[in-house]
Amino acid sequence: MALIVSAIDEPRSARLGKALIFMVWLALASALCWSETVWRDEVRALSFAIQGDNFIDMLRLMRGDGHPAVWHILLRAAYVVVGSPVVLKIVALTIAAASAYLLVFRLKLPISIMLLSLFGSFSIFEYAAMSRNYGISMLVIFLIVLSWEKGARNGILLGLLFALLANTNVHSVVLVGGFLAYWFFDLVLTRPRPALTAYRAFATAGAIAAVGIVLCFLTVYPTFNDAAQNDLSGENFALLVLRAFVAPGSHFLAFYPDAVIELVVAYPVASRLLAALMSVLVCGSLLTLANRLPALIAAALVLSGFLLLFTLVYPGGYRHQALWLVFMIAIIALTQRKAAGDAGNEAASGIIKFGRLCFLILLTLQVVSGIEKVNRAFVAEIPLSRSKELGAFIQSRPDLKDAIIMADPDYLVEALPYYVSNRTYLLREERFGAIVRFTRNVRLSLSLADILETAHRLQESEHAPVVILLSQRLDQVSAPVSVRESYVWWLSLTPDDIAAFQSATNLVRRFGPVAGSDETYDVYVVK
Template structure:
């Protein structure tokens, strides 16, 4: 195991260099954070956190949302102090800054891995500027590394950190399993044999972690978002599981920058080539750990666990996939190359050329994340294309005093979830036929809608509420010339016909159209009922 210490004996120049590196990261991450327009998944968490009259009420109402409670508790606690939605950005950036500090100053990593990790897309944007719960996972993982002491490990402390990690997000439960696997195989494969006291510390940590995992699942299940899962009807469960085990790298294509992903979409042949290259990089990264058998077993189990989760429960986005990269960083910090198991060293040395090649794979993977980070910086400060138009919409609404009391509805419904950060107008959910700012992805809703249904609902609201009714569409209705049935969200359908579009346009006025976004569908055509 690595000794993770503050580098007391580091030269002054090295400390100054690290301080400058950290300050560059902090300036960049802060600029991205404050320039980023929050989108629905970020504001949804804040809306959930502010439910109820107390923390207990909030926890009761968020039960079944799909995420454990830690992120919501942090947001509500910060809101109690600050009293402003800005806590969403403050908490996310603070958590990310703490993790970045540990990465730079405390984790014992090769300089190249530290730098590439620090300026990767997940470290400067997805876990910092993007206000989500996944940045907490990175912080807790690094705290676990710091607590992984040489010699005797504190089972209670590590168990509590494992339990905390399990309650950051469901995906991190897999990471907890990875850490426990690393610890277990480190004990089993150790020579000479580990004393019984070390097994007791492991058992203590595993027991506390199990309680944390149980708490996570008790908070998440049963979910009220019953449509927000993979539809496995008609699928062979065993075949799906075997496919996930055989080709886990296929679930991690988001490790490529957007420029490559666009090429993959445009050219099907390229998709096979880049999928094969991703397999080489991922399996090569694992092979680089071959001289540390507990490490390669743990990293492989996390890779397979996440692949099964993406296949059988919920498809994984970049924020989920990048957790494997963070776990790999932790494993590297815990297992310096200088420490090798005696068993199998001769075989590794015989295949030294392959292993040396494999050790290039993980830095290449991290370099790809840096390219993705550069793309994010370019979008924010050069192209100036926001992730969402919700901020622009909020500014537009504030410029229209005649709409200050308007009810806002949207198709798809989830377009309204980002709005409470910027406007105070009431929002109405078409599918569930209720006022609210939190969409429930449930089968107990209107799964199919027509434009005529939306117009009828708008008329009814206008008559009952006696206020203007604003309707947002992500679709450009004037570009549709034939009947279509559009799939939205997981199982929603929207039916459009030229006749219904004509009737809708006669009853409404198009008052604003917003431009393109970078990575989301949160742009709007804004209509108001006549």
């Protein structure tokens, strides 16, 4: 028990209460993690991590995918020891548990913010059950908070943590800028002015952080996923940015539970109203920091940086948006002790209370989303992906043991290496492989006839059965249609091609619905 004591003079009942809370979280997050079927983006990182003969080869081959290297290095190291894809879940859950431990026992937060943050969807699912690199950001952010006072003495410790944070994912580069902004404005606005050594420490940390940021961008750019970006051709950049800042909530709609997002999709009027409400909640949450101007500026700058990223580079999913929530939690913890000693007038106190209310509502919405994830996993039993069931089906068929698996869209095969060892073929790139490159330099348009022709060619040249996974339900297509897939891919379907395809294949399995992805399919075996 002594290992989880956060304060020596904390009452025993408080320590026991925190221990119980942490154990409940650990049990819930572990159950979600081990029950959740992995999907393509999770396995894609592992496929990158284990390629090449050594770490240098791995780093060279992963360059340009869009993610820096920290997550891949951790996976590679764990895989060397364990030798199994299960390291995905082990590493992700270990990192999440460390973050939860710091949140419960070490960060100085109001109990309401601590509890809502701990059981929000990002803490129990997105950064724990979902085995991706974004959970590392939360851990490093909390370590920065805990190291702040000690690290600010010479800047080296914080600089190293900033550099590490910048190499967890591209979005975290914005968070590094936020921490540096907080430090800078805290220095220049503090009275009396700090000693010169404090500025030297800031400069040292900034220089080390800059090296980390450069390393991140050298790993990420130039990207080979040139199609996986916002298409801004013909757009007015200034107008796009203006819209983003006028209605920031439209870029953070994933903060709503799925039940609310369904209204957004179904009713355009509701969409505008909910986006306006989210703008109030997001911007209002900043006022939590109204009595700490450096923190307020930093949080606003991070929000602005995310809005620019989501608008001009890549649309933000929940995993990206939630990083702003984590930064807010961290900056509140970082300023909690100082803010407690600040005397404010009644008006300022009212503003802070309004901001705290907005932030608590945001965190409560994340808890509702977390409840939805628990219900989906253990009550409705609707998986994120059908890849696990497909793997079990392939293994149950001796005749498909050595089958080549291909799919449309191609990325449906990326999750399969976690469950089966079958070779996978990428139709649009015309090569064997398990990692799709989202580039325009491929076959952007395919027909069902093209897919069937490729399958027959592989069957003859490789002397192996061929399995085709299709996301489209062919029996529901009655007229010629072109379907957009992924970013710039198209699939054309005609009744004649469908008839020819069905006569040349056997439909051996149809999988049911999924929640949160598109990884369900009809399974065909070429005759």
